[in-house]
Amino acid sequence: MKxxxxxxxxxxxxxxxxxxxxxSWRVVIVDNLANSSLEQLDRLQQLCPxxxxxxxxxxxxxxxxxxxxxxxxxxxxVIHLAGHKAVGESVExxxxxxxxxxxxxxxVLTLCARYATRTLIFSSSATVYxxxxxxxxxxxxxLETLNPYAETKAMSERMIxxxxxxxxxxxxTVLRYFNPVGAHPSGLIGERPNGIPNNxxxxxxxxxxxxxxxxxxFGNDYPTPDGTPIRDYIHVMDLAQxxxxxxxxxxxxxxxxxxxxxxxTSVLELVTAFETATKIRIPVVVTARRAGDLVESxxxxxxxEKELGWKATRSLETICLDAWKFESSQx
Ligand code: UD1
Numbered sequence: 001m002k003x004x005x006x007x008x009x010x011x012x013x014x015x016x017x018x019x020x021x022x023x024s025w026r027v028v029i030v031d032n033l034a035n036s037s038l039e040q041l042d043r044l045q046q047l048c049p050x051x052x053x054x055x056x057x058x059x060x061x062x063x064x065x066x067x068x069x070x071x072x073x074x075x076x077x078v079i080h081l082a083g084h085k086a087v088g089e090s091v092e093x094x095x096x097x098x099x100x101x102x103x104x105x106x107x108v109l110t111l112c113a114r115y116a117t118r119t120l121i122f123s124s125s126a127t128v129y130x131x132x133x134x135x136x137x138x139x140x141x142x143l144e145t146l147n148p149y150a151e152t153k154a155m156s157e158r159m160i161x162x163x164x165x166x167x168x169x170x171x172x173t174v175l176r177y178f179n180p181v182g183a184h185p186s187g188l189i190g191e192r193p194n195g196i197p198n199n200x201x202x203x204x205x206x207x208x209x210x211x212x213x214x215x216x217x218f219g220n221d222y223p224t225p226d227g228t229p230i231r232d233y234i235h236v237m238d239l240a241q242x243x244x245x246x247x248x249x250x251x252x253x254x255x256x257x258x259x260x261x262x263x264x265t266s267v268l269e270l271v272t273a274f275e276t277a278t279k280i281r282i283p284v285v286v287t288a289r290r291a292g293d294l295v296e297s298x299x300x301x302x303x304x305e306k307e308l309g310w311k312a313t314r315s316l317e318t319i320c321l322d323a324w325k326f327e328s329s330q331x
Contacts, residue, residue, distance in 0.1 A: 001026045004247065005075035005117075007060050007108065008082030010036035012191040013123065013177075015044050016184060016240040017079060022048040024248070028073050030066065031082065032059040035194065043188045060104040070111045077119035077250070079243055080108045083152065086198060087127075087292070090149035101152035102159075109163045112170070119250045120160065120172045121243055126232075126258065126297055128154040128176060134230075134264070135300040138176070138256045146292045157256070164254040171250040178232035178260030178299050180239050182319040183326035190326030191236075200267060201233070201274075201319070205327035208280045215282055217267055219289035224296065228267035232260035232298040235314035235322070245310035260299030261312040270316070277320035 002025055006014045009029030015036075018027045027050055041055055056069045060082045083101040084090065090097040105122070112120060127150040129136045130143030145151045160172050181201040183190030196212075197203040206212045220227035242259045265273070271282050305311050 002076040003028055003073065004077045004079060005030060005070070005073055007031070007078065007080045007104065008036075008123075010038075010040045010044070010055070011081060013180060013236060013239065014079075014081045015040060015189045016236045017081075017243045018044060018050060019047045019184060019189070020237070020240040020244050021247070022050065024244070025077075026054070028054045028056070028075060030056045030058050030060060030069055033057055034084070040189065046188055047184065047186060060107055061100045063103075063107045063110065066107050067111060067114075070115060074115050075117055077121070077247055078108055078112060078117055079121040079123070079247070080105065081123040083123070085149060087147050087149050088198060090152075091147050094148040097148045097152050101149075102155060105156040105159055109159065113163075113167065118170050119247070120170070121246045121250075122156065122160055122172065122174045124153045124157055124174045124176045125150065126176050126178045126260070126299065128157060129297075131294055134296045134298040135262065136258060136297065137300045138258060138303055161254050169252070171252050172254050173246040173250060174254075174256045175242060175246060175259045176256065177239060178234055178258065178297065180236050181233045182235040182237065182314070182322045184237060185322050185325070187322075187325035187329040190323065192330070200231075200270060201323055204271060204274050204282055205323055207282050208274070208278060208324060209327050209330070213283065215271065215284045216287045217284050218287060218293060220268075220286045221289075222295045224266055226266050226268045229293055230264040230266050230296040230298065232263065233265055233270065233316065233319060234260050234312055235319045238312040238314050242304065242308075242310050245304075245308040249308045255307070257304040257308065258299035258301055259304065260301055262299055262301040264296060264298040265316060273316040274320040274324070277317045278324045280324075
């Protein structure tokens with residue numbers, strides 16, 4: 001069985017990928033626990049037989065520490081997820097984001113070259129598109145990014161692209177995630193934000209559980225049917241399966257794919273979907289717009305469907321039910 005290394009593999013997205021991959025790949029994880037914990041591993045082990053010895057606590061941005069681990073794994077493929085991801089924090093601490101996210105990507109490429117790993121899947125974000133008209137297509141030129149987090153994703157993508165130009169035996173796949181939400185249907189793993197959630201569904205989940213009194217809707221005067229912004233929410237299990245498709249369908253060269261559903265949902269539509277699925281009322285208060293928010297961000301998903309044969313299958317109702325199952329198991 002071939003070995004795949006998941007950097008940041010104990011995090012929200014990595015842990016779901018580990019569950020989906022374990023039947024066909026030996027999964028090894030490197031994580032610095034910056035935004036995860038070993039408790040996450042206990043929960044993950046209830047879902048897949050990953051050995052403790054295959055989980056290494058190390059920082060990918062530290063080449064010496066990372067190489068010590070990498071040399072013992074010598075993976076056939078890497079799924080590179082490790083990175084800071086809070087937009088607001090990246091504006092306050094830009095150097096922390098550039099240092100951590102860019103060094104991690106550079107080190108992954110350095111070690112791929114040094115240890116003859118020839119397959120890389122990179123966790124990117126739709127945020128690299130910048131403010132342009134949806135649906136976003138992979139062949140659109142990227143506009144100026146809106147914050148350091150987004151910039152680290154765009155720069156990492158370019159680093160990988162340039163590396164591949166000089167390594168013709170390499171296969172890299174960049175996956176641009178739209179809005180990953182939901183949780184594993186068992187309720188054992190899901191997203192656990194530190195402090196006040198920045199993102200919409202985690203915030204709604206905490207209103208539902210009584211941790212927060214109401215949802216602040218950041219503006220209802222956008223040019224959309226109900227005045228609230230539109231996003232492409234994708235179930236994290238669908239997203240995880242896109243990584244399996246990318247890994248199993250990897251081909252030589254550099255490839256970029258959107259990972260979304262292709263369907264847009266407004267803030268208020270997501271609130272209603274959550275209320276309908278869970279029968280829990282979510283009080284809302286309309287506040288000012290959040291700086292930097294786009295009116296609409298949805299994916300054109302025809303490329304990934306055609307080339308990798310992957311398509312999101314889970315509904316908004318399933319997203320809400322699974323998110324709520326996870327949230328309600330946290331109390
Ligand atoms: C955010 C990030 C984006 C990142 C993505 C990861 C910002 C500006 N953008 O995208 O870079 O890649 O998360 O998933 O943070 N909303 C509310 N009330 C809330 C929270 C959100 O009304 O308490 C609204 C927002 O205004 C937005 C929508 O919900 O219209 C979705 O917000 P969010 O979940 O933060 O995702 P994005 O803004 O798309």
